[in-house]
Amino acid sequence: MKRKILIIVIVLFVAFLGWRFVRPMQIFIVSPAFELPIDTSNAPAMFPTLRAEECATCHREFYDEWSTTIHSQAWTDPYFQVDWVFDGSPQICKNCHIPLDRQQKFKVMGFNDAAKWDPILEPNPDFDAQLQHEGVTCNVCHFRIGKDGDGKILGVLGNTNAPHPVEKIESGNEICVRCHVVSGERWDTFFKFPPCGTVAEIRTTQGKNYVEDSSDMSVEEIAALGCVNCHMPLLERPLVSGGKIRPTRQHLWRGGHDPEMVKKGLTISFKETISDDSDKRQFTLTLKNTGAAHYIPTGTPDRHLTVQLRVLDKQGNVLNEENHTLKRTIMWRPIIVDLWDTRLARGEQREYTIEITKNNLRAATIIDAEVRYHLLDEARRKRIAYKNKEPINYPVFQKQLRLAKNN
Numbered sequence: 001m002k003r004k005i006l007i008i009v010i011v012l013f014v015a016f017l018g019w020r021f022v023r024p025m026q027i028f029i030v031s032p033a034f035e036l037p038i039d040t041s042n043a044p045a046m047f048p049t050l051r052a053e054e055c056a057t058c059h060r061e062f063y064d065e066w067s068t069t070i071h072s073q074a075w076t077d078p079y080f081q082v083d084w085v086f087d088g089s090p091q092i093c094k095n096c097h098i099p100l101d102r103q104q105k106f107k108v109m110g111f112n113d114a115a116k117w118d119p120i121l122e123p124n125p126d127f128d129a130q131l132q133h134e135g136v137t138c139n140v141c142h143f144r145i146g147k148d149g150d151g152k153i154l155g156v157l158g159n160t161n162a163p164h165p166v167e168k169i170e171s172g173n174e175i176c177v178r179c180h181v182v183s184g185e186r187w188d189t190f191f192k193f194p195p196c197g198t199v200a201e202i203r204t205t206q207g208k209n210y211v212e213d214s215s216d217m218s219v220e221e222i223a224a225l226g227c228v229n230c231h232m233p234l235l236e237r238p239l240v241s242g243g244k245i246r247p248t249r250q251h252l253w254r255g256g257h258d259p260e261m262v263k264k265g266l267t268i269s270f271k272e273t274i275s276d277d278s279d280k281r282q283f284t285l286t287l288k289n290t291g292a293a294h295y296i297p298t299g300t301p302d303r304h305l306t307v308q309l310r311v312l313d314k315q316g317n318v319l320n321e322e323n324h325t326l327k328r329t330i331m332w333r334p335i336i337v338d339l340w341d342t343r344l345a346r347g348e349q350r351e352y353t354i355e356i357t358k359n360n361l362r363a364a365t366i367i368d369a370e371v372r373y374h375l376l377d378e379a380r381r382k383r384i385a386y387k388n389k390e391p392i393n394y395p396v397f398q399k400q401l402r403l404a405k406n407n
């Protein structure tokens, strides 16, 4: 009897795994925060289209800054487009990449499934292709229906005399968490935090090293995340030309697409260190996350860093080589499991060494170190057939030590 039950359990388990191979799990949990597009039905009459140009007539500098960012390309971004189509063009992706209802060709009337990945759709008569191309545009972040049912522009200052209705929020980070911190709790999901569009791994309070679900967080906890402090540098200037000078935030949001931003997050050095073995020489690269509250790299699990250390002879031949990858590795099928994570947590330091062995001491001429940031790797680029125009990886640190010859 016991054996029979055991066999049935095993058969069911194998069937479950097989089914998961054919129908893989959804990669993140749809929370109420982003299950539906943003309702724009009650927009103020002075904003008939809600396009960025409407705001630019008064807030030109903010518009110019936003135009340089990946937020303004969250839809047109060729990497996103290829990846989205590769994934079967799910509608849910739109609720972060183009979340205003008018940016979407279809209205979401409800869902066919409990996980909310399969929406019931109807054509949207208010669809605006130009607004769609603006991706995460001004009103994605700034427009909300207020408690009184009328459309409001969210702001943190609250003491301004704007010609449009304003609703004061406590912290600008409240805006970020809608898309950047996503819930991952589910009985059959085994990752520490969900993989898409998240910096849920950020350390907020002592002892708690990731954010489970932004909807459970207090205003103080959200303010402590610091997103705006690091990603929107402070600048004293008027909001409109001729206006009062106020503390404002530059709309720059730099991240993995910007080498300077990645460099800012890391402190890297490379030098000779003492070897235990007097017959050898040893060189150490030290890598520390000194500038980000979350992991480096962060964001989609495609992002990673590589460290390459090499010993070269006079002709440039490689005598010895060490390679390391700092990446979050996830098993996707049949079930999702975080396998290992070698990225750098906040404040974490790592050391990598390379040696010149006794028999290479004479020939070794140059010790070469390079750290590269990768938006995605070559294998994945090929698999989704993404034809990149910008490089998919770039150096963030390069140093060559030339050995003095004393023999």
Ligand code: HEC
Binding pocket: 047, 050, 054, 055, 056, 057, 058, 059, 138, 139, 142, 153, 154, 155, 156, 157, 158, 159, 160, 161, 162, 163, 164, 166, 238, 239, 240, 243, 244, 246
């Ligand atoms: C006709 C000019 C005009 C247009 C158009 C306009 N604004 Fe404003 N906005 C202002 C003025 C004036 C202020 C207040 C300036 C001050 O007091 O320093 C302001 C203030 C703001 C504030 C700060 C509110 C606070 O108290 O924190 C935000 C945010 C803002 N606008 C966003 C937008 C967005 C987004 C759009 C486009 C949907 C937009 N504005 C369109 C003129 C305009």
Ligand code: HEC
Binding pocket: 070, 071, 073, 074, 075, 077, 080, 095, 096, 097, 099, 136, 140, 141, 172, 173, 175, 176, 177, 178, 179, 180, 197, 227, 228, 231, 232, 253, 254, 255, 256, 257, 258
């Ligand atoms: C409506 C959803 C949404 C909101 C709200 C949002 N973001 Fe984003 N953000 C995105 C998407 C989508 C991307 C990626 C776009 C792409 O690469 O296709 C992104 C990209 C970024 C990047 C990466 C840039 C790079 O080089 O890869 C940074 C940094 C960032 N956001 C910071 C913020 C901060 C800070 C806030 C709050 C002020 C915020 N975001 C609010 C959706 C959002």
Ligand code: HEC
Binding pocket: 034, 077, 079, 080, 083, 084, 085, 087, 090, 092, 093, 094, 095, 096, 097, 178, 179, 180, 182, 196, 197, 198, 298, 299, 300, 375
């Ligand atoms: C909860 C909000 C959210 C949802 C839903 C979402 N994304 Fe994103 N996505 C983001 C944010 C935020 C970023 C930027 C930070 C990062 O790299 O994770 C991003 C970045 C990306 C990038 C990297 C773009 C680049 O230029 O490097 C790709 C590709 C992407 N998303 C594809 C998708 C696909 C496909 C879906 C649907 C299966 C999807 N996203 C659903 C928020 C979201």
Ligand code: HEC
Binding pocket: 052, 055, 056, 059, 062, 063, 064, 066, 071, 136, 137, 138, 139, 140, 141, 142, 155, 156, 157, 171, 172, 173, 175, 228, 232, 239, 247, 248, 249, 250, 251
């Ligand atoms: C990704 C979200 C996001 C987008 C997109 C965005 N803003 Fe903002 N904006 C913010 C946040 C957050 C603040 C408040 C910053 C703070 O904490 O001081 C803000 C503040 C402002 C302010 C008030 C001055 C200040 O810095 O507090 C103005 C004006 C403004 N935004 C205009 C715009 C315009 C115009 C656009 C489009 C061209 C735009 N914003 C796009 C998130 C966004």
Ligand code: HEC
Binding pocket: 173, 176, 177, 180, 199, 202, 225, 226, 227, 228, 229, 230, 231, 254, 255, 256, 257, 261, 262, 264, 265, 266, 291, 292, 293, 294, 295, 296, 297, 298, 299, 300, 303
């Ligand atoms: C102490 C400064 C700091 C704080 C706080 C911070 N970041 Fe970052 N962030 C950085 C640095 C530096 C980088 C560049 C390194 C990298 O891309 O990993 C970065 C990169 C990113 C990226 C790029 C990911 C990609 O795929 O390219 C996103 C998205 C992002 N941060 C969002 C956020 C959000 C959202 C918050 C708040 C929850 C936040 N950050 C808080 C410093 C910070």
